[in-house]
Amino acid sequence: MDEQLFTVGQAARASGLSPKAIRLYEHKGLLPPAERTEAGYRLFSDDDLATLRFVRQAKTLGLRLDEIGDILALRRGGSAPCQHVLRLLDQRIAELDRTMAELRQLRTGLTRTRHDAADQTRATGGVCRIIEHAPPTSKNDHSRN
């Protein structure tokens, strides 16, 4: 049997993640504690690599690390996590819709503000009319990346 083992760096290259991220995932329990060489170097198995790739893919679906961790835990517990995953995906989609609606609204407000302000760019008294006279945009969220 091929007992292929990999260091963090190799695992990182093989999975498209950073070594730091891999250590973080291990720390957070997404990965079982890696084997170690005598010198203390982490050693990852092919299984670990598969898990890492899974994590990476799950991340591109917008799942959070703890959600991914739950999925992996379910799986290690023997049950098929797919129902759970479907629920998570539905949640994410709904959340995306909410976020996008907010962003659309924000953009509309910003554009109006920008347009209204295009010429009367003189500050008179306050700090800046553009901002002060902007229509109050709903709540506060504006999740920057």
Next chain:
Amino acid sequence: MDEQLFTVGQAARASGLSPKAIRLYEHKGLLPPAERTEAGYRLFSDDDLATLRFVRQAKTLGLRLDEIGDILALRRGGSAPCQHVLRLLDQRIAELDRTMAELRQLRTGLTRTRHDAADQTRATGGVCRIIEHAPPTSKNDHSRN
């Protein structure tokens, strides 16, 4: 002259911010260091309140605290920050467009994944086909709030 002065709590209520946030803004230089009573209580002037309201409004426009700080600094420096603000707004709008495009793409991918997976919810070998067989979504961002 009415020399109205306010404690953090009062300023918070008057501006719709939290006391903690106000202290943070002061700490970050958005506000000049507040006066203090003998006992060390912060005292805010009407000017400060105006600034706080300005900050709040600027935040609803999606500006970051440091950007708002720049605007206020420009203003305190005597120049009208409006040109600067226009630039910031344009940047924000462009950024919003980028973000929304990404989210739209993500949503599309998620929906397809969700749809494809609706029935074959059995995990076979890997962790979860739904995720493993999902089309790779572009990059990674998915800014959660």
Next chain:
DNA sequence: TTATGACCTTGCCCTTGGGGCAAAGTCAAG
């Protein structure tokens, strides 16, 4: 053999915009 460079280890601080909590001082009213 050794020295060099590439790799690994842990650990700490940084990011955003505060929230929450704690210990302790202050103020006004009863």
Next chain:
DNA sequence: CTTGACTTTGCCCCAAGGGCAAGGTCATAA
């Protein structure tokens, strides 16, 4: 005088790592 509401500072927390430092390890080239 005490009670309760308010304030102060300070520290830890969130997500998901990035960056850096100090130090240990490994393999290869001279």
